[in-house]
Amino acid sequence: MRKNIRIKDIALKAGVSIGTVDRVLHKRGEVSTKTKTRIQQIIDELDYRPNLLASSLASKKSIVFATLMPRSSSLDTYWSKPQNGVEKAMGQLRAYGVKLQQYFFDMDDSRSFSSQGEKLLLDAPDAVLLAPWAKREALRLTKQLDEREIPYIYIDANLEETNPIGFVAQSPFDSGFLAAKLIDWGVKERSLILLIHVAKELDNASHLIKRERGFMRYFEEMKSHHRIVKLEVSGKEDEINSHLNKLGIDPCDVSGVFVTNSKVHLAAACFKALCITPKIIGYDLIPQNIALLKDGKIDFLICQKPELQGYRAIHLLFDSLVKKEIIKRENYTSIDLITKENIDFYNSI
Amino acid sequence: MRKNIRIKDIALKAGVSIGTVDRVLHKRGEVSTKTKTRIQQIIDELDYRPNLLASSLASKKSIVFATLMPRSSSLDTYWSKPQNGVEKAMGQLRAYGVKLQQYFFDMDDSRSFSSQGEKLLLDAPDAVLLAPWAKREALRLTKQLDEREIPYIYIDANLEETNPIGFVAQSPFDSGFLAAKLIDWGVKERSLILLIHVAKELDNASHLIKRERGFMRYFEEMKSHHRIVKLEVSGKEDEINSHLNKLGIDPCDVSGVFVTNSKVHLAAACFKALCITPKIIGYDLIPQNIALLKDGKIDFLICQKPELQGYRAIHLLFDSLVKKEIIKRENYTSIDLITKENIDFYNSI
């Protein structure tokens, strides 16, 4: 059993009081350069690590994290998941004096992102976790955060032009690539494959585009001879059918379907209604998808681990701000394949 | 910001000293029944939760966990993984005064399991994490642990007839079932599929049998028309080839291969040498398998999350012993599908 090094031990070894060591550790108050370097040397030598327990017990000041995420309405159960992860992490960190301040915006209203962002800024948190939804508004907010030197971290996606201390997300390109491999593995040669985007504004959802790129790239690399047809729908009833009709495609000829987001249940329901069972792949373990997966109408769901994203992002903020560790900028979550057979064992965190 | 309830607050409200409250909380020392019930009532009413930080800071006595796992030799890199998970968990819990005592046994020598078990018992740890490898010896050890009232938890597998406080493992049946689904998804109808056990003593590896059962069950349920051939080999060079020869099977006719453990690289190497590429599925992210996966010679690896098993088991012990929480007995890890395309994003914990 190796004993932990305490401030006291350092003080003893340096022949000074613990107060002086404390000043060196926290760059607070005046210490002569001579003693400072001597103490610093001993700190390095002994590889001193502060006892987080004692530290947070003693310090009365608490650190505040803020989150800015989409409000999880009953319509969208996805965003309740990162929320759960955040709460789980906070449950562990509350004891260390970390507080949480949450702000929610309306996904259909980019102004609400801004207004909630304003509120957040007024409360001056020590760090921010945010889902960069509306790009323009997010850019404005992060600029303000940069000015105030408030560190921030993303979940769900990265925003290239900004300076977060990190992001936690799945690689959209590679998830699309994997989806293609699975489709390819499951269909015969020279099949008809659909790629479906279900989104209101495709240009505001750059990760859908990246997933598409990954998907297409696979077939390019494999020089496969499938016929791939791209559909863009907004999510209304029977839209897929009418689109196929317009293109002169008989749904019965479709062997594989890839939906680039969680709306895959729309496509699955459509084919279910027609009593056709192409191979269908989509994203996210939301209830509608899970039901269709268990029913055998969806073959694979790619899980983004949203709970884990929230959980890990909070922990990264903690590691960075409290533990003063250097954290990785890129934190990719795994690309998990969920099927009827393994979903019951799936641990979201 | 709601303030946390402290012992002091309870003492104040009850009109006693904190010492008395402490005695009620820990059932230590004598307190008159009258004050005891009054204090207990206030504790319940205020929903007091002890501050784990302060608690473990103040208490000097440390709790000792012991582990008994296979020694991870250079030949077997698998068992270094749970080991890593254990170490990671301990890194977090050391601050709470938890100590670790490790014992390793030789996988080829069941007597070493017993002898290390003896040593473990002598050191009288507060709780034990063990991999129930040699069944008979494990039964003996757990009986002794039961007598001494030392709680224990399993990783890797469960041992039905014993009384662990829990186990962390993958469901072997369901992983086999999933493997079958994948094979079925990837091969044509009426294909020839191999099921290969690579093991020295199959009867000591009951989970391989369970994986086989899951695999076979899928095809029974699907009423599929594949021809499934079972092979049992011990792991020597060219054994698979000669077995196929004996059975009069041309390797070129094989469309799918399922190996029930991490020795899948032997099968993959065999077919690679023959320049045939059936669909191959096996278990575990050990280096040989990873290399063949990336090379495209193995299609899927089922990951048991060995790191997570070690990590979670330690945390479960902590939750049970220190936090006094009631933990789940059955802790199944997810059945993760790893392919060439997603392995680089795979987080083992």
Added chain:
DNA sequence: AAATTTTCCGTGTTCGTACACGAATTGAAA
């Protein structure tokens, strides 16, 4: 040389809990 400022650093208290110690009270046996 005296007065003042600046630099430097030790002491003491605090956080919430655990526990040793000692003191007071009670009850029963001798």
Added chain:
DNA sequence: TTTCAATTCGTGTACGAACACGGAAAATTT
């Protein structure tokens, strides 16, 4: 009544780090 043990309860201090306070020494000004 004395003796002794058992019961009941408060105090003090330890744990490791944070930080306020203020004293001593050195540097600077008057």
